Amino acid sequence: MNSTFIINANIVLENQILNNAFLELLDGKIAEIDIMENCPQLASIENVIDCRLEGYIIPGMIDIHVHGALGHDFMDADHICYSKIAKHLASEGVTAFLATTMTGPLSEIEAAIEALSYYYNNQPTAVAEMLGIHLEGPFINRAKKGAQSEEFILKPNVQQFKYLYDKSTQLICLVTFAPEEDNNFALLQELNSIGVIASIGHSDADYNTAIHALKAGITHVTHLFNGMSGLHHRDPGVVGAVLLSEDVYIEVIPDNIHFHKDLLRMVYKMTGLHRLLVITDGMRAKGMPDGMYDLGGNEVEVINNQCIQHKTGSLAGSVLNMNTARKNIEECLSLSIVEQIRLVSLNQAVHLGLDNRKGSIAVGKDADVVWLNEEGEVEKTFCLGKLAFEKD
Template sequence: MTPKTPMTPMAPHERMVLAGARVVLPDGVAQNGRLAVEGRTLAAAEPAEPATYDLTGHWIVPGFVDVHVHGGGGGSFSAGDAGESMKVIDTHRRHGTTTLLASTVTGDLDDLAHQAGALSELVEQGDLAGIHFEGPFIARNRCGAHEPELLRDPDPADVRKLVDAARGTARMMTLAPELRGGLDSVRLLAEHGVIAAVGHTDATYEATQEAIDAGATVATHLFNAMPALGHRVPGPIAALLRDERITIELINDGTHLHPGVLELAFDSAGPGRVVFITDAMGAAGMGDGVYPLGPMKVDVRDGVARLAEGGSIAGSTLTLDRALRRAVTVDGLPIEHAVRALSANPARLLGMADQIGSLEAGKDADLVVLDEDLALTAVMRKGSWVVPPPSRA
């Protein structure tokens, strides 16, 4: 049996009230807010109800949604092992990510199909929201921490093989649309309800526009693994930033992006089109050392992951609670914008906004409690504490 993340369960119809905190809601911040949890969902709190938890001096924000994560806690989704995958899931849950996609890394096509089959079982049992294939259909010159010898053009038949192997759980695929078969593959993904993401690409501005017109809707970790923005040869970044059909991923760890670039992205795309991701590998939640990333070896020093051979940045050791805190305290974003990039925007991207992504009655009781300094103190997923508050009222 697949191991499950330990939680503190509620009684079948137990109702709890969280009171006193500043609560980030879709329409702003409620001072001295109140939230009720009934079973697995959020409910309206009556003004006179006694508090189960007094969270005065804290913040409550929606559970985070990560659409791009490879590993954590020393584990990797690419292992294709349920126990190791649950280690990754548990690590990110304890850092506030209550919903996540499992991202693969470039490998042999048959190996990726096997991984997809194993991961699909975790989707079916509710521990993952789906699978994100990153590679092997990416540009050699922009491969980053992907094995160059395993890259291939996005032949629609190969793309379809991976989608089929996921048994209806494939949610996103990153590819370079300028490669042979790229546009046809984008169309194929769109037809099958799989998000086509432009990334690890050498596409021109015009080729990127063609991909968007063909159905691409996401920019994979914008600015990274693609040509730099130019004033005469704008490349993919300008096309992805300016098109309202595109949701842009950003890795806000202080290594992948300068704060000024983050500000540029928010100013250009607007807060409704930005999604913070971790792109985390196995070292997330762990210490420095050597870790696997697919067939590659990654050396983590001072929290920065680089390929052991070549020194290319190899994902991150980020968790989304740190991304939120940095966005507000270092980058100067309003907390409402930062929270939106961690919850509502990715929930909408996944087509799950009716279930998750905001603190509204009837939605899943997924939430994160932060102290005054925005450090995580508690996490709830579907009405059960993953990380419980220190004390009750």
């Protein structure tokens, strides 16, 4: 029996805050939630965390689009590196993530997803949990490649995808691709048939093509505004199509770099709380000092939190901290802590079909919880009931 009690806490539930309460984490699950006056005697319990009514206990955040951290990248095909990335993510309040790949030689993508499959089945404890793989590329449009390597971009191909899917042991659960390059939406139909989330991204589709793709089964958009045809008064493009759709989940990178922060207010007014997904798109420079780094075989210079591809001058991922992203949406959108959690955790869990065990604090769900102190900083992170991060 591995039990931890978090006491004198303000616990953020799915639709309310339970003040002056306690939480029991037992064998990786949330065993009990109640007010302090119903808390059992804890003299014999070894692990007791006293929050002193400071800050909040929130569900662990979920980053569904992250490439790396601490000098490591999921394309490195090294499961030791993966555990270091996962450990760092816990310091941001992230308790679960999708490991995101990039466009590159098929042999390198294959090596990465095979290493990720091994890592998934041998994950260490007390780190953020890998939930699956986000395949970003290689089936994208050269015109909107961003930091992806143009020479390795491929036309959407069902057989090549099936090969990668099998190599991943069916861990690929989200694919970013350009549907306008997909003849007769063949890849899109394949993704829909096996339950893999189809995302429009790195796409130069016009408005009509994007609308047709959405009707055919696109349910996700990769980093809104970036790597896609923009909003124009004569052709609303991908941006216009997804904003007018009522069913698509929309990734945003709220670092005040990837798009003007006031645009986030516009997007929120159009979509509401239930379709926005906060991501970091973090690359290997996350958690590292400014300097030169590699992303997908390209040199990227990081300076003042901006990641600039050296050769083209385009943005190339980010070094955004997930908790900083949460604070940015709090400031920009004036959201309550309950509303913030929907954008950084619950929506992701719902979209991935994992809200029966993740995304909110409830009895029986995974013991993925984060203590935010009075300054809104991550004080402690528990992943499946294990202490994964402790401030200072």
